[in-house]
Amino acid sequence: MTRILGKKQISQLTFFEYITGIVxxxxxxxxxxxxxxxxxxxxxxxxxxFTVPLTLELLTLKSKWMRDWFEGKGTIFIQEGKILEDNLKKERYTADELLEQLRAKNVFRVADVEFAVLEASGDLSVLLKKENQPVTPAQLGITTVREREPQTVIIDGNLMDEPLATAGLSREWLFTELEKIGVTLENVFIGQVDSFGQLTVDLFDDKLQVPAPAQKPLLLATLKKCEADLALYSLAVDNRGAKRMYERCSEQTNRILKQIEPLLKT
Structure with a gap:
């Protein structure tokens, strides 16, 4: 019955859900x-x-008024960098409790906060001022790629065929990668493949050191070598057409390197 009532029964409880769980x-x-x-x-x-909470939950999905009545609404504690003391008193919050909630969000100065609201679940949501927010790759003009979900291909020394197929890889590839790092399948507790096809493993034998994945550094080094070789060929040939072709290819490879180098270094 509690499973049918939903995952909120064990996560973000409203007052009504809290009482329902106790009863x-x-x-x-x-x-x-x-x-x-x-x-x-x-x-x-x-x-x-069981029936009453389930019925009310279905009704609150269709009515905002009922959601506000049964689940409550958020209360703004900080707006435009100013603490709203009346709202703190309304929710019976002290300054110490507000500072404690901010520290839980890794915020240690009230002056750094632009907006903060106490949600109906009791959690404090915090928006930092623009100058205090973390810098994103988009702000730095860095191109990023879409990350895929890492696939767990080994669990307790057993090979998982379905995640391996989802990653577009084969058993032969996996055994080859394990051979490269010098470990056996039976000694792997957890093995995962990331978006770039890099295999990372955690072994049963914690004393055994596993080399770090080298696919991305190897790809970067290979592309740099290609760019250097093309530049070298352009200098070595006497034919003007071939020289221009090698120079053009070297410039294109160099532009590609500038775009993907930040991705391959992460």
């Missing part, structure tokens, strides 16, 4: 230990406390 647990405990009580009465009570 359901108390009724289940009462039915399990009180041998003199009628089992059917307890079952009916649990059924009622």
């Amino acid at each position: 359901l647990g108390d009724l289940a405990g009462f039915m399990s230990t009180d041998i003199n009580a009628f089992f059917i009465h307890g079952f009916v009570a649990i059924l009622v406390w």
Whole structure:
């Protein structure tokens, strides 16, 4: 029944969900230990406390007014860098409790906060001022690629065929990569493949050191060598057409290197 009620029963509880969870647990405990009580009465009570929250949850999905009534609304604590003391009093929050919540978000100066709101779940959401926000690759003009979900291809020394196929790889590739780093399949506790096809492993034998993945550094070094070779060929040939072709290819490779070098160094 609690599984049907949803994952919110064990995560972000509203007041109503909190009370529902307590009552359901108390009724289940009462039915399990009180041998003199009628089992059917307890079952009916649990059924009622299951049906009512489920019905209300379905209704709140369709009505914002009911959501605000049963789940509550967020309360703004800091707006445009200014603490709203009246809202703190309304939620019976002290300055110490506000500072504690900010520290939990790795914020140690109130002056760094642009906006903060206490959500209905009791969590504090914080927006830093623009100058205090972390720099993103987009702001630096760095091109990024879409990350794919890492695939766990080995668990407890057992090969997982489905994740391996999802990554577009074969068993032969996996055994070759394991051979490169000098480990056996049976000694691998967890093995994962990332977006770039790099295999990382955690071994049962913690004393054994595993070399770091080398696919990206190797690709970067290979591209740099290609660019250097093309530049060398352009200097070595006497034919003007071939010289211009090698120079053009070298310039194109150099432009590509500038674009992908930040990705291959991460």
